[in-house]
Amino acid sequence: MYKFLSLKDHVYQYIADQISKGALVPGKKINENEICQQLSISRTPVREALIQLSSEGVLENVPRKGFIIKEMKPGEARQLYQVIGVLDGLAAQLACSRITEKHLKDMAFYIDSMELAIDSDNYEMYYKQQEIFHDIYLEECGNEVLIGVLSQLKNKFVSKTYDLSTDKKGKEILHTTNAEHRIILSLFEKKDSAGLSDYLQKTHWNPELACTEVTS
Template sequence: MIKNKYQSLKDHVYTYIAECIQNGTLLPNQKLSENSICEKLEVSRTPVREALIQLASENYLEYYPRRGFVVKELDTKKKLDVFQLIGTLDALAARLSVSYISEEDISKMEKFADEIDTSIKQQNYSDYQLYQNEFHNIYIHKCNNDTLIELLESLQNSFVRQTYLSNDKTKLYTVLEQMNIEHKQMIQLFKKKDEEGLENFLKNVHWKISYTDMI
């Protein structure tokens, strides 16, 4: 029982750090403060240290003696490779889900698209990230292929952000507005039950990286 509790704490820390890297709270070459993480999550140092060691072993953090753990910077080629995989698998999941998507699911996607619009207007990147993930997860979890779902979840935990990020807020939110226009186009394709059109749109339009300086 103690072991299970400890394991869940380590996983909790692991997920927290992963999400911070994904949403841009933690940036490449930024040092992680073990004390801050302990205080933020109200956990002891042991699960934090174990989570950091695991992240380093998976090549997402770098450990430097006397400096500690630092977010590893992935080169652009590596990021593009991951995006290409996610785009292909996400497009397949969308195609497979068409037969299982309900009107209620489509209504949820429309709701999330509206929430994304609000987040963009408020320049709230964290909420944008949250709602766009929820938008995609609706059809991913309806694809009726557990292996595909697991692969996508694994890639989503690869810490490559699932959308763009930039210090130029005007440029960033212009790009994010376009992304949400594409979300709404996807909804229309779901309503038409256009499997081929949906797969092609996600693979060749929605997941096409146009601004490599922002990934």
């Protein structure tokens, strides 16, 4: 399913992706001119996107300083995991009956791609592949409001990026997370909607792991 995106939406997604990948970090000021140059667009859609991200709590508009990426307060990540787990589980539950053999094959492909990315020390590739993996079932849930709310909540995370060639713990975390992706795929194959909801809420988005996990 493809949707037309306005210039503002493109900028919004670009900034959100940069935050999720760790290219933009908490406390860092957003350089509006740099974004305009990188995307070859005017200042207006950039400003509109920044205002939207600020209203959603991702950025803070500081007087005389501009838009700053907000630091996540203690306990906020855990609370976000609790909410995202419920909503992501609901999305999977709604999508379960709509998932086709092609969807399942695509999900399996992206799981293998993530494994390759981890083994080749390519965090950015892993990040992109896991995002596509989750989008497969999110786009089939049939609820645009749910998709939008999940996107906004996930944008609040500033994920840690790892140098996988030296960070052994980071690589282990990604291997564990990708093993969870295989279980999610298995539950979709079994058409176990209740199991999907439970697993995503209690395991994949386990609030107790909020401080140690990276993007799921």
